[in-house]
Amino acid sequence: MKNTLGNTPDAPAPGRTTGAGRLLITVYGIFAISATARAGFQIATAFNDAPVAYLLSAFAAVVYIVATISLARPGHKSAVTATTAICIELAGVLVVGLLSVFDAQAFPHATVWSMFGQGYGYVPLVLPLVGLWWLYRHRAAAAK
Amino acid sequence: MTVDGWFYAGLVVGLASTIICIVAAVMKKRPNDITLLSLAGVELFTIIYAVASLLRLTTGEHLAGAGWEFWGYMFTAAALPVAGFYWAMMERTFWSNYVMGAVGVTVVVMLARMAQIWYGLSPAVQHLQPGIGQ
Numbered sequence: 001m002k003n004t005l006g007n008t009p010d011a012p013a014p015g016r017t018t019g020a021g022r023l024l025i026t027v028y029g030i031f032a033i034s035a036t037a038r039a040g041f042q043i044a045t046a047f048n049d050a051p052v053a054y055l056l057s058a059f060a061a062v063v064y065i066v067a068t069i070s071l072a073r074p075g076h077k078s079a080v081t082a083t084t085a086i087c088i089e090l091a092g093v094l095v096v097g098l099l100s101v102f103d104a105q106a107f108p109h110a111t112v113w114s115m116f117g118q119g120y121g122y123v124p125l126v127l128p129l130v131g132l133w134w135l136y137r138h139r140a141a142a143a144k
Numbered sequence: 145m146t147v148d149g150w151f152y153a154g155l156v157v158g159l160a161s162t163i164i165c166i167v168a169a170v171m172k173k174r175p176n177d178i179t180l181l182s183l184a185g186v187e188l189f190t191i192i193y194a195v196a197s198l199l200r201l202t203t204g205e206h207l208a209g210a211g212w213e214f215w216g217y218m219f220t221a222a223a224l225p226v227a228g229f230y231w232a233m234m235e236r237t238f239w240s241n242y243v244m245g246a247v248g249v250t251v252v253v254m255l256a257r258m259a260q261i262w263y264g265l266s267p268a269v270q271h272l273q274p275g276i277g278q
Contacts, residue, residue: 018235023242026231030250033220041213 016138017074024134027127028068031120035061035112056096057111063089067131083135090128093117097125146263150193151255157189158252165245172238180229183244186251187225193255194218197262208264217261221254 015021039057047054063085070081097116117124161182168179197218201207207214228247232240 019237019239020242022231022235022239023246026228026243026246029227029231030224030246037216037220041216045210 016079016135017072021071021134021138024131025068025072027123028064028071028131031112031124031127032061032064032068034120035064038112053111056113060089060092060112063092071131079135079138083132086128086131086135089124090132093124093128147259148263150196151259154189154193154255155252157185158248158255161186161248162245162252165241165248169238169241169245173241174236174238175232175240175244179241179244183225183229183247186248187222190218190222190225190251194222207262209261214258214261217254217258221251221258224251224254 017025035057039054039061042054042057067082067085067089070078070085093113093116096111096113100114101116112120112124116122164182165179168176173179197214224247228244232243
């Protein structure tokens with residue numbers, strides 16, 4: 001057997017974008033759509049109420065879009081991009097979550113990451129952890 | 145939020161689809177007629193809901209919230225089963241059933257938001273979502 005599955009040298013990151021990875025990409029895609037729609041609506045209708053919170057929403061939307069696309073694309077570069085985006089996402093949900101708990105005055109207007117994503121069933125808090133774990137599990141394949 | 149028959153009907157159809165797909169995925173089954181039909185059921189419900197909403201609006205009822213936000217949700221909810229179908233069919237493993245299972249529950253959440261836009265937010269939940277859909 002010369003070409004068994006899994007040790008073909010030029011196989012593009014086997015596993016990362018298939019199987020459970022597709023479910024992860026699906027959930028990221030749903031968040032990309034909802035965060036984009038929410039930020040777009042907030043900025044279009046009530047931007048002056050809370051420009052910082054709504055720009056943060058837009059930033060979160062961009063992070064989700066980048067994470068979704070880079071998770072779905074095979075290859076080492078995409079894996080690095082995805083890792084970076086998800087680390088930013090994790091930092092965002094932790095910082096915004098902590099600030100919204102201890103300094104509620106600074107965040108009177110909700111974003112995806114407020115209260116650690118409470119309004120979205122805490123999925124925004126769990127998702128980056130799952131994402132990083134998934135990328136870590138497939139690091140060897142991605143490094144080829 | 146006021147819930148009506150439409151929301152309950154959508155809740156049943158959406159959650160049924162999610163449960164069917166997840167059970168099939170746990171049983172390591174590939175997408176089959178049952179899971180695909182459950183997804184089609186979600187799509188059918190969304191289309192019926194859209195047509196009925198249009199009729200209700202043209203016969204005198206009116207939205208408490210923004211119309212384009214309501215129809216934005218409606219359009220996205222109608223697109224989700226189609227997108228889920230294509231995304232699942234590109235790789236026909238049991239994981240595809242998990243992907244399709246994510247559609248139903250997402251549509252239910254969107255239906256809840258649509259009910260809020262239709263009837264308006266109750267004061268009890270208004271503080272959770274300041275700045276949107278008031």
